[in-house]
Amino acid sequence: MIEDTCSQPEQRRHNQGVALISVLLSMALVLACLGLLATRSMQQIQSSGDSMKMSAATLASYSGQNMVTKALKGTIRNDLTQAVMTTSHSTSRWSYGTGTGTVPDAATVDTDLAIVKTRLQGFADTAFCSGTPTFVDKATINIRVHFTATACGQAIPSNISLPPGRFVEGAPRNGTGSVANQTYSLPYLVVVTGNKGKSKRLTTLLGEYQFQVGRSSFARFGLFTNVHQSAAGSDVVFTNNILYDGPVHTNGKFYFSTGTPYFGSYVTSAGCNNSTCTTQTPSVKIPSGTQAASVANTAFSGGTNSSNCVQYQVCPELVKGIDFNASYIPMPTNSSNQQAAAQADGIYYAESRTLKMWAADANGAAPATGVAATAQYIQTCKTSNTAVCETWRITMVNGQMVKQKNTSTTTTWGTATNSWAAATSFNGVVYATAFSRLGGPDRTGTTPATAPAALASFAQITVASDGNIRINRDLKYEDTPCSGSLARAANGTIQTATCNNLGADNILGIYSQNGSVSVASQSSCVSSTSCTATQKLDHAPNDVTIQGVVMSSTGEFNVESYNSGLDRGAINLLGGVIENYYGPVGTTGGTGFKRSFTYDQRLLQGMSPPYFPTTPNDEVTAVFTKGYGIKEQ
Incomplete structure (x- = not known):
């Protein structure tokens, strides 16, 4: 038999072709599956995104x-x-x-x-x-x-x-x-x-x-004046170096000079024409040549683009605007509420006294660094005989302040002579007919930072009087609600304090009904070598720190001998000032103090010293x- 050898290669080619088609079909199927998977993956990624x-x-x-x-x-x-x-x-x-x-x-x-x-x-x-x-x-x-x-x-x-x-x-x-x-x-x-x-x-x-x-x-105000003039009748001018970050009100009329004074909160004026506000003319005084022109409420606004800025170069920065149609807010006419409170559950003296406050432990010693004071101490002495003194210890019992009087017979109180009477309730009010000295402990150095705390972290106190009150030392909180101070930077921007501790409890009120609240200052006492012992006691330190709300119903907040002596630095106040007249604290010639006032933001949220005077107005x-x-x- 003769074999047909020519048909074998053709058969092989046929088989190879079938195999190739199968491979191609398999690859197409795989690619299709991969494409489907990729599409689904992209859809899932997009859906996830x-x-x-x-x-x-x-x-x-x-x-x-x-x-x-x-x-x-x-x-x-x-x-x-x-x-x-x-x-x-x-x-x-x-x-x-x-x-x-x-x-x-x-x-x-x-x-x-x-x-x-x-x-x-x-x-x-x-x-x-x-x-x-x-x-x-x-x-x-x-x-x-x-x-x-x-x-x-x-x-x-x-x-x-x-x-x-x-x-x-x-x-x-x-x-x-x-x-x-x-x-x-x-x-x-x-x-x-x-x-x-x-x-x-x-x-x-x-x-x-x-x-x-x-x-x-009244504690809610950063600045309040009944008559926006000095007691001598001079106009008080808001200039470029005036900075306020709390509510500012006057029953009278503001006087703006050239420049950009800063007001970070509400600014209101009642426009009263006299101290009892029998008539009102809503207006503001601004320079107009050598005269002060009255500008209607609708014609005055703040900012560098305002018409008053262009015409008069009066360009106040008014963050919350200004209202010249505000209500008249009368000052308190007596201090009977504070007197009655002090006689009931406070500390009361029917005479002039000195007053010193400090925060310490149960034995009167300064607490260790980082440890809160457990006691508030108040020592008062007769102004007529400063060797006759009384010392009180204030502590917290079941969430309430209580007071204990030291019954030691020695004239000088110390930790070695502790003898305390039984505790009784304390409402936070200390009253005397006048306070010839008011302050905290002496500084350990020369700067305000070295002044120990005058008010313990739990203490809420109002020092009230019918007469004058003279501040002769720093008055600092143990637990400060704000750090830093209100200031204008070199580039003109406003730097505000950081008030991130608004839960702090300590607060101080200083209230005089018929006198003034003054920073004690002796014009001849410019160095330790020229001061007598008494002058040192009646001479507040330079750059004095006052943390609290200061109020004078008929007088003013001022500095003694403000227009003589040397530059005393600044009054570093954290709180507010309420006064009948706008009192002087220094001069442009460099004597006395400058103002460095920072508003305690807790006051705007309703916090107030105990029995501090109230207005006839409502608030939240x-x-x-x-x-x-x-x-x-």
Whole structure:
């Protein structure tokens, strides 16, 4: 048999072709699977990215809600207080609304609160409408807060309406006894949109902004003058080196000179034409050639672009604006409240005394570094015979201050002669007809930093008198609410103090009804070699530090011999000054002291020394936010 050898190669080629097609088909199938997997992976990655962006947008939206809640308890609360002071019926039965029953008429409450809503809306728009906060992950938020139907130029969502303002609780004021606190409520809506890329999350929160209204304390002012002149009748001029970061008010008229004085809080004037304010002319004095022109409220504004700046070179920086139509706030006419408090549960003297305060341990010794004092000491001596003294120890028992008198028979008190009477309650008021010296411990060096604390971290004290009070030493808190001071940097920017310890409890009030509060200064006592022993005691140290609220109802806060001697540095005050006249502390020629006043931000939140004088005006004494659940869209 003869074989057909020519057919074998053809068969092999056929088999190879089939194998090649199979391989190609397998590769196509694998590539298709890989493509499908890649597409699905990309979709999953994109979905995961979108999910992460949506999570970031949601988190940002909730963070915006928290920012608003914080503002309602902080900056907007301060704005609310300012609105309440100018809109409440402070002499009526009800701060808002009318009625003779046990609660005010609901409709009249809502009508009266409408004015407050409108003002708060302006404050909220200023706080939230102009900025878009950005977070670390580059998510952003847009915030608007509705107290009215329109916020940031946008209408409230159509499916939401705000309930009326209402009265919550409180007793009517009948004109007798202490003024009852009353609580009112303003409904609000917070709308926050969180943004991350193309992802958005909108959250809304409907809530109530409840605020308690009580009598305002004079302690809330950074500067208050009844007559904005010196006792001698000279005009007080706000110049470029004047800096205030607390509320500033005068019953009279401000006088602005050239330059850019700084006012970081509310500035108000009643425009009274005399000390008892029988007539008012809302105006401000500014230089006009050699005369001082009166400018109407509507014609005066702050900033370098204002018309008064262009025309008169008067360019105050007014962070919160200025109001020349504020209410007249009369000064207290007597100190009977402080006297009665001191006689009841305080420390009372019907004579002139010296007073020294210091923070220490139970044995009167300075506590170790970093250890809080457990006792507050107060030592008073007769002005007529400074060898006759009494020493008191103040401690905390069950959250209340109690006092113990040292009963040692020695004329000089010391830790070795401790003998304490039984503890009795202490309301924080120390009263004498005058205080010829008031201060804390002597410095251990030459700078204010070396002055030991005068007030223990728990102590809340008001030193009150019907006569003069002379400060002869530093008065420092053990627990300082603020660090740094208000100052203008070399480049012209304003540096404010850091007040991040607003939970501090210690506070001091210094109040004179019919005298002045003075920083003691002996013109001839310019060095230790030229001072007698008595002069040293009556000569406050240079760069004296005063932490507390100082008030003189009929006099002024001033410096003795301010216009003689040498440059004494600055009065470093943390608190506020309330005075009938604007007292002098130094001269442009370099004698006396300069002002370095920093506002204690706790005062704007309602904190006040015990039994400190109050005004006839209302203020917000507490706020409460009640949210009814956040909704997501």
